[in-house]
Amino acid sequence: MVSNADEGATRSKRADARRNEKTLLDAAAAVFVTSGVEAPVRDIAAKAGVGMGTIYRHFPTRADLIVAVYRHQVDACAEAGPELLASSDSPYEALRRWIDLFVDFLVTKHGLAAVLQSDNAGFETLHTYFLDTLVPVCARLLDAAAGADEIRSDLRAIEVLRAVGNLCIGADSDPRYDARRMVGVLIAGLRHQDG
Amino acid sequence: MVSNADEGATRSKRADARRNEKTLLDAAAAVFVTSGVEAPVRDIAAKAGVGMGTIYRHFPTRADLIVAVYRHQVDACAEAGPELLASSDSPYEALRRWIDLFVDFLVTKHGLAAVLQSDNAGFETLHTYFLDTLVPVCARLLDAAAGADEIRSDLRAIEVLRAVGNLCIGADSDPRYDARRMVGVLIAGLRHQDG
Amino acid sequence: MVSNADEGATRSKRADARRNEKTLLDAAAAVFVTSGVEAPVRDIAAKAGVGMGTIYRHFPTRADLIVAVYRHQVDACAEAGPELLASSDSPYEALRRWIDLFVDFLVTKHGLAAVLQSDNAGFETLHTYFLDTLVPVCARLLDAAAGADEIRSDLRAIEVLRAVGNLCIGADSDPRYDARRMVGVLIAGLRHQDG
Amino acid sequence: MVSNADEGATRSKRADARRNEKTLLDAAAAVFVTSGVEAPVRDIAAKAGVGMGTIYRHFPTRADLIVAVYRHQVDACAEAGPELLASSDSPYEALRRWIDLFVDFLVTKHGLAAVLQSDNAGFETLHTYFLDTLVPVCARLLDAAAGADEIRSDLRAIEVLRAVGNLCIGADSDPRYDARRMVGVLIAGLRHQDG
DNA sequence: GATGAATGAGGATTCATTCAT
DNA sequence: GATGAATGAATCCTCATTCAT
Numbered sequence: 001m002v003s004n005a006d007e008g009a010t011r012s013k014r015a016d017a018r019r020n021e022k023t024l025l026d027a028a029a030a031v032f033v034t035s036g037v038e039a040p041v042r043d044i045a046a047k048a049g050v051g052m053g054t055i056y057r058h059f060p061t062r063a064d065l066i067v068a069v070y071r072h073q074v075d076a077c078a079e080a081g082p083e084l085l086a087s088s089d090s091p092y093e094a095l096r097r098w099i100d101l102f103v104d105f106l107v108t109k110h111g112l113a114a115v116l117q118s119d120n121a122g123f124e125t126l127h128t129y130f131l132d133t134l135v136p137v138c139a140r141l142l143d144a145a146a147g148a149d150e151i152r153s154d155l156r157a158i159e160v161l162r163a164v165g166n167l168c169i170g171a172d173s174d175p176r177y178d179a180r181r182m183v184g185v186l187i188a189g190l191r192h193q194d195g
Numbered sequence: 196m197v198s199n200a201d202e203g204a205t206r207s208k209r210a211d212a213r214r215n216e217k218t219l220l221d222a223a224a225a226v227f228v229t230s231g232v233e234a235p236v237r238d239i240a241a242k243a244g245v246g247m248g249t250i251y252r253h254f255p256t257r258a259d260l261i262v263a264v265y266r267h268q269v270d271a272c273a274e275a276g277p278e279l280l281a282s283s284d285s286p287y288e289a290l291r292r293w294i295d296l297f298v299d300f301l302v303t304k305h306g307l308a309a310v311l312q313s314d315n316a317g318f319e320t321l322h323t324y325f326l327d328t329l330v331p332v333c334a335r336l337l338d339a340a341a342g343a344d345e346i347r348s349d350l351r352a353i354e355v356l357r358a359v360g361n362l363c364i365g366a367d368s369d370p371r372y373d374a375r376r377m378v379g380v381l382i383a384g385l386r387h388q389d390g
Numbered sequence: 391m392v393s394n395a396d397e398g399a400t401r402s403k404r405a406d407a408r409r410n411e412k413t414l415l416d417a418a419a420a421v422f423v424t425s426g427v428e429a430p431v432r433d434i435a436a437k438a439g440v441g442m443g444t445i446y447r448h449f450p451t452r453a454d455l456i457v458a459v460y461r462h463q464v465d466a467c468a469e470a471g472p473e474l475l476a477s478s479d480s481p482y483e484a485l486r487r488w489i490d491l492f493v494d495f496l497v498t499k500h501g502l503a504a505v506l507q508s509d510n511a512g513f514e515t516l517h518t519y520f521l522d523t524l525v526p527v528c529a530r531l532l533d534a535a536a537g538a539d540e541i542r543s544d545l546r547a548i549e550v551l552r553a554v555g556n557l558c559i560g561a562d563s564d565p566r567y568d569a570r571r572m573v574g575v576l577i578a579g580l581r582h583q584d585g
Numbered sequence: 586m587v588s589n590a591d592e593g594a595t596r597s598k599r600a601d602a603r604r605n606e607k608t609l610l611d612a613a614a615a616v617f618v619t620s621g622v623e624a625p626v627r628d629i630a631a632k633a634g635v636g637m638g639t640i641y642r643h644f645p646t647r648a649d650l651i652v653a654v655y656r657h658q659v660d661a662c663a664e665a666g667p668e669l670l671a672s673s674d675s676p677y678e679a680l681r682r683w684i685d686l687f688v689d690f691l692v693t694k695h696g697l698a699a700v701l702q703s704d705n706a707g708f709e710t711l712h713t714y715f716l717d718t719l720v721p722v723c724a725r726l727l728d729a730a731a732g733a734d735e736i737r738s739d740l741r742a743i744e745v746l747r748a749v750g751n752l753c754i755g756a757d758s759d760p761r762y763d764a765r766r767m768v769g770v771l772i773a774g775l776r777h778q779d780g
Numbered sequence: 781g782a783t784g785a786a787t788g789a790g791g792a793t794t795c796a797t798t799c800a801t
Numbered sequence: 802g803a804t805g806a807a808t809g810a811a812t813c814c815t816c817a818t819t820c821a822t
Contacts, residue, residue, distance in 0.1 A: 020785080040812060051787040056814070058785095114309075119368040155380070162369075163377040166361045173314035174357070182358040182381070185350070189384025215803095235795060237805095246804035251797075410806080430791060441808040446793070448806095504699075509758040545770070552759075553767040556751045563704035564747070572748040575740070576767070579774025605782095625816060627784095636783035641818075 021058055021068075024048050029069050036111030037066050063125035070109065074133050077101050081137035091144035092151060096187055098141055099164055102134070103183050106168040113168040134161060151190040160190075216253055216263075219243050223264050231306030232261055258321035265304070269328050272296050276332035286339035287346060291382055293336055294359055297329070298378050301363040308363040329356055346385040355385075411448055411458075414438050419459050426501030427456050453515035460499065464523050467491050471527035481534035482541060486577055488531055489554055492524070493573050496558040503558040524551060541580040550580075606643055606653075609633050613654050621696030622651050648711035655694070659718050662686050666722035676729035677736060681772055683726055684749055687719070688768050691753040698753040719746055736775040745775075 027048030031039045041062070045052045059065035081098050088094035106113045115123055116130060139157035146153035164183055171179035222243030226234045236257070240247040254260035276293050283289035301308045310318055311325060334352035341348035359378055366374035417438030421429045431452070435442045449455035471488050478484035496503045505513055506520060529547035536543035554573050561569035612633030616624045626647070630637040644650035666683050673679035691698045700708055701715060724742035731738035749768055756764035 041814090042812080052813095053788070053815085054786055114312075117365045119365060152380075155376075156371075159372055159377060162365075162372050163362055163380070166364050166377075167358055169361050169364060170312040170314055170357075176351075177354050177357045181350075182354060182361075185347075185358070185384035186377070186381045187384065189380035189382065191383075236797085237795075240805085247797085248799085248804055249802080252802070257796095431793090432791075435809095442792090443794080443809070444807055504702075507755045509755060542770075545766075546761075549762055549767060552762050553752055553770070556754050556767075557748055559751050559754060560702040560704055566741075567744050567747045571740075572744060572771070575737075575748070575774035576771045577774065578776075579770035579772070581774075626818085627816075630784085637818085638783055638820085639781080642781070647817090 020050075020054075024050065024055065024058055024065075025069050028065055032066075032069065032112075033110055037109070037115050038062075038111060061122055061125060063123045066112070066115070066126050067129045070105075070112070071129070073105050074130065077105055078133045078137045081141055085141060085144060090150060091141065091148045092191070095141040095145050095151075095190075096184075098137070099183060099187055100180070102161075102164060103168055103180055106165060107171040107179050110172055113165050113171070116165050117162070117169070131158065131161075145190075149192075152192060155190065215245075215249075219245065219250065219253055219260075220264050223260055227261075227264065227307070228305060232304065232310050233257075233306060256317055256320060258318045261307070261310070261321050262324045265300075265307070266324070268300055269325060272300055273328045273332045276336055280336060280339060285345060286336065286343045287386070290336040290340050290346075290385075293332070294378060294382055295375070297356075297359060298363060298375055301360060302366040302374050305367055308360050308366070311360050312357070312364065326353065326356070340385075344387075347387060350385065410440075410444075414440065414445065414448055415459050418455055422456075422459065422502070423500055427499070427505050428452075428501060451512055451515060453513045456502070456505070456516050457519045460495075460502070461519070463495050464520065467495055468523045468527045471531060475531060475534060480540060481531065481538045482581070485531040485535050485541075485580075486574075488527070489573060489577055490570070492551075492554060493558055493570055496555060497561040497569050500562055503555050503561070506555050507552070507559070521548065521551075535580075539582075542582060545580065605635075605639075609635065609640065609643055609650075610654050613650055617651075617654065617697075618695060622694065622700050623647075623696060646707055646710060648708045651697070651700070651711050652714045655690075655697070656714070658690055659715065662690055663718045663722045666726055670726060670729060675735060676726065676733045677776070680726040680730050680736075680775075683722070684768060684772055685765070687746075687749060688753060688765055691750060692756040692764050695757055698750050698756070701750050702747070702754065716743065716746070730775075734777075737777060740775065 024044075028044050031044045031047050035043060041052055041055055044065075045055050048055075055065070059068060077098075080101055081094075084094040084098050085091065088097060106116075115126065135157045138161050142151070142155065142157055142160065145151045163186060167182050167186060168179045171177060219239075223239045226239045226242050230238060236247050236250055239260075240250050243250075250260065254263060272293075275296055276289075279289040279293050280286065283292060301311075311321065330352045333356050337346070337350065337352055337355065340346045358381060362378050362381060363374045366372060414434075418434050421434045421437050425433060431442055431445055434455075435445050438444075445455070449458060467488075470491055471484075474484040474488050475481065478487060496506075506516065525547045528551050532541070532545065532547055532550065535541045553576060557573050557576060558569045561567060609629075613629050616629045616632050620628060626637050626640055629650075630640050633640075640650065644653060662683075665686055666679075669679040669683050670676065673682060691701075701711065720742045723746050727736070727740065727742055727745065730736045748771060752768050752771060753764045756762060
């Protein structure tokens with residue numbers, strides 16, 4: 001349907017567009033750091049040096065943009081799950097370390113944890129992506145640890161993730177609050193209690 | 196409509212003002228329940244049957260209003276601390292029950308937990324009131340439990356309260372997430388680990 | 391519930407507000423003349439020398455504003471119906487003259503005829519007001535003329551009004567098109583045909 | 586318009602171009618049916634499977650596109666005039682039937698009647714084409730009917746066409762309004778009145 | 781010639797806050 | 802003291818049109 005010549009043209013276009021999208025993502029990431037993930041679209045466009053329409057073209061909703069910005073890191077986090085399970089001394093240890101990765105990710109993203117919990121429709125995509133990607137990984141780690149009788153077996157991945165996410169809210173704006181530590185406490189609480 | 200004890204203009208004025216303020220607080224509380232603590236000022240004024248200016252006169256900032264609305268309950272929670280300590284089998288048990296009270300309070304206040312963590316300046320008053328009131332109580336409970344060697348001794352009241360508050364965010368909008376349960380896990384995590 | 395003093399205050403407020411609303415209506419009418427009834431809200435606000443919010447306060451939707459601007463004239467038109475029926479030589483004559491009034495109204499309102507036919511939701515109020523007010527009047531005139539065997543009896547008021555309204559669209563922007571004349575032809579067409 | 590001597594590469598190119606243009610017109614016609622003649626250019630381009638630039642190359646203004654889409658049908662309508670005049674029992678009958686053709690055309694084109702009356706500059710081309718093509722035909726029919734003393738002789742073709750066009754506005758969006766019927770009334774109104 | 785990414789004007793709407801009455 | 806009308810900044814989103822590849 002398309003001649004080789006056309007293919008060439010198309011490809012170069014695509015390369016351009018991809019480079020441009022990269023610019024957008026970098027700009028968005030930068031703005032997210034300073035103004036949070038709910039920054040005005042106009043600001044992101046300005047930072048990227050493009051028109052607002054360009055943002056909308058690439059990312060119809062803000063959630064799409066956020067997902068795109070963090071997709072790689074979320075994916076990396078997901079992929080680390082099985083690896084940790086294989087390389088750790090125990091399933092619980094793997095779980096602990098995996099949660100640490102997740103927390104590291106969240107606490108460095110200003111406001112991300114907050115919108116992750118937002119009940120605002122329109123963040124649907126964001127919720128979905130996070131949950132679809134991370135819940136299965138977390139579930140497997142929980143199962144393994146529960147199977148080894150290291151932790152309680154009555155907690156579902158989704159609530160653990162949600163709790164961890166919640167604990168990370170505002171972690172970057174208050175020096176008196178150390179989200180990592182508190183997540184540590186939560187994860188410790190997963191262990192069986194000796195009474 | 197006018198109290199029997201109506202004597203002297205001054206006293207009746209004060210009584211009126213207090214009655215008026217009571218009306219405002221009741222209205223605000225009602226609106227908070229349905230629309231969250233970030234409801235438009237106009238809605239609250241309408242519910243109270245007063246002008247918006249009246250709200251602003253009594254409560255210069257939204258935080259002042261929120262504080263006023265929940266002061267009694269926060270105070271009651273604070274007062275319950277020493278009582279629980281005296282009446283419980285152990286300091287840890289007292290702590291657990293006190294945290295339960297705090298959680299009960301938060302999860303029934305739509306959106307309160309969220310603004311409690313908001314880094315938005317202007318909620319200063321709110322943060323201050325909550326912390327000033329509850330941190331000492333929580334600290335005493337933690338100290339007692341740590342003194343009895345029931346829990347870790349390296350956690351400060353402020354971070355525990357903050358963590359509990361965070362865990363309560365969005366508790367009322369997602370049936371899959373049970374904040375009370377997760378707070379239970381966190382509090383369990385305060386115990387010394389045997390592993 | 392309201393003291394006399396308050397009543398005074400309230401009344402003066404109301405008087406002010408009413409005066410202000412008058413300003414708004416005059417401004418809107420003026421802008422409608424030059425830019426049509428779909429003029430930007432900002433333009434109307436500017437013309438009235440008020441903020442946009444003021445327009446929205448008084449008239450939540452554009453249709454509400456249009457209705458308010460033309461209500462008096464629509465009402466006057468409706469009231470003229472029975473009078474014409476009483477004072478004219480024949481029901482048909484009354485109908486003819488009443489339609490003339492309606493046309494006079496429409497052709498002097500730039501773009502009004504157009505939005506009257508718009509299927510755009512949000513003009514609901516406008517449609518409703520026009521139809522509720524004028525259809526019964528027109529129906530009575532049609533009935534009378536049909537009863538006198540002066541015109542066909544198979545046409546409903548709503549379609550006659552709609553047709554007349556349609557014929558007025560764009561009447562003010564094309565000197566070659568005389569809406570009044572063509573409406574005259576339409577009304578003539580209501581008569582029984584002898585052929 | 587095209588010289589006979591045009592042979593070789595040029596011709597095949599032209600054939601391609603024509604085929605391409607055909608695709609565009611078909612796509613535009615299809616989109617016009619579903620979304621009206623004011624549908625976004627992007628939608629038309631997408632339907633045709635071409636870039637938006639291609640649309641603009643072929644049809645600099647939306648009016649040009651609309652004209653091109655409907656040219657055949659407008660032309661056919663124009664051509665039917667003389668034929669009807671020749672084959673009908675009377676000039677008036679021919680006029681009536683011709684107007685029916687015009688109405689059939691308009692009411693099946695969602696929104697076309699509306700933009701035909703739009704005073705928006707940029708539809709210049711559209712107005713011009715319609716009028717240049719149809720006014721002479723209509724004029725001849727009117728003249729013939731007037732010459733046979735079947736109708737009034739004081740109406741110009743342009744206003745009759747405009748009136749008919751107006752009556753067709755919105756005919757497809759309101760089941761209570763039957764444009765064909767009302768046009769029938771209008772055309773009946775052209776007849777001499779018997780008193 | 782074709783493509784479609786980019787632009788950015790344009791218009792709507794909300795709501796915290798002020799201030800004349 | 803109370804009122805609530807007025808303000809207007811802030812933000813969202815769409816789509817016609819241009820132009821580099």
